[in-house]
Amino acid sequence: MTDARDALKAEMEMLRTNYLALLDKEEKEQVYQKYLEENTRLIPRDFVQNHGVSFDIVLRKPAFGADYKSDFFFLSKSTVLWHAVHIEIEKPASKYFKDSTNEFHPDFLHAQQQINDWRAWLDRSNEGAFRSAVSALMVPLATNPIEHKYVLVYGRRSEYEGNDIRRSKVAALVKSSGIKIQSFDSLAEGLAGKNPVNIGIRKNEYIDVIGDEFLKSEGCAWIEPTQFRLSQSAKDKLMNMDGGGPYMKSMRTVGGRSVDSYKYVGENVRVRSDKEPVIDEA
Structure with missing residues (x-):
């Protein structure tokens, strides 16, 4: 058992080291999407309930409606409700703030607005269409109510961690918007406690499960x-x-x-x- 723990610890440290090195290269968003799909412990697990990620399947780029597509999505249930977790990633080089000011960067505000657009679509009496789109993953307890949750993975922690004003502004935005905002760096934390998952691709009649x-x-x-x-x-x-x-x-x-x-x-x-x-x- 000790050997297995040591091997897992070494594996997670290697993953963490390689991932953080990749962040420093400031590649395009698609590079990080692919890396997370290949190393699924890095995918956020915010809002997971006591039954875990439904069937351990995280959907990549599922479309809901004509214009709404998140980068990752999963369902998680308790005995009384479902959490539908929508995850948007930008890229590590994205900026929270404008230059040397404490004013939010327009790109950061745009990313939040995109999530608000998703929220508006889901609020416009589209629950039936949404349930139909993910029904394969909503068993058992398929009729339980759904709470939609939103995660934005954006930028690097170093942009605000040493600045109390910036840090408090990000924290206040999280509180007021209900959107969980986290840096790319944070995905490398607690890796051993996040099990691997299958990536799924939703087709018209089925979910393609990778692996x-x-x-x-x-x-x-x-x-x-x-x-x-x-x-x-x-x-x-x-x-x-x-x-x-x-x-x-x-x-x-x-x-x-x-x-x-x-x-x-x-x-x-x-x-x-x-x-x-x-x-x-x-």
């Missing part, structure tokens, strides 16, 4: 398999689970009879070739 393993295998007790597409490797792993090792035996009722959850999903899920590309930036 060679369905990380939330216990979710097989609940999901409708035809609403998901897995890689061939991920399907094969489900088909070979027998309740031994780290996997608990899982059953579900189908057509009035009890069946193995893993095999049921494996037999009925959509499947793609391991070599088939999933992300299409076009």
Whole structure:
């Protein structure tokens, strides 16, 4: 057990070091989007409730309505409600303040306005359309109420951490807007406490789950398999689970009879070739 902890600690320190070095290069936003998708412990987990991220799936660039697309999105439930967490990332080089002043930079204000536009769309009686778009991830307790939460990942901490006025202005904005604002640096904190997740891409009829393993295998007790597409490797792993090792035996009722959850999903899920590309930036 000690060896495993030491190995995890070394792995997280390496990830942290490489990530912070990448921030210093001030690349385009797309570079950081891709890096977070490949190193999912870095994705924010704000507003996660006691049941965690729903099915351990974070959607990339889901579209809600004609004009609303966040960079990442996930659902998290308690026994009484869902948190729908919308995450927008800009880039590490983005500025909070104008030059040497304590006045907010127009780019920072624009990023907040973009989130306010999303909020307005969701407030315009669009809950039915929203629920339909994410229904595959809203089980069980699908009828529970939804609270929408917003996270903006923006700039570097060094721009305000040594300035009490700037720091207090950012804190006041967080309090008044209800938007969780955090620097790119903060994503490198607490990595060992953030489990890896699958990245998902929402299609018209299903969610494409990236990776060679369905990380939330216990979710097989609940999901409708035809609403998901897995890689061939991920399907094969489900088909070979027998309740031994780290996997608990899982059953579900189908057509009035009890069946193995893993095999049921494996037999009925959509499947793609391991070599088939999933992300299409076009």
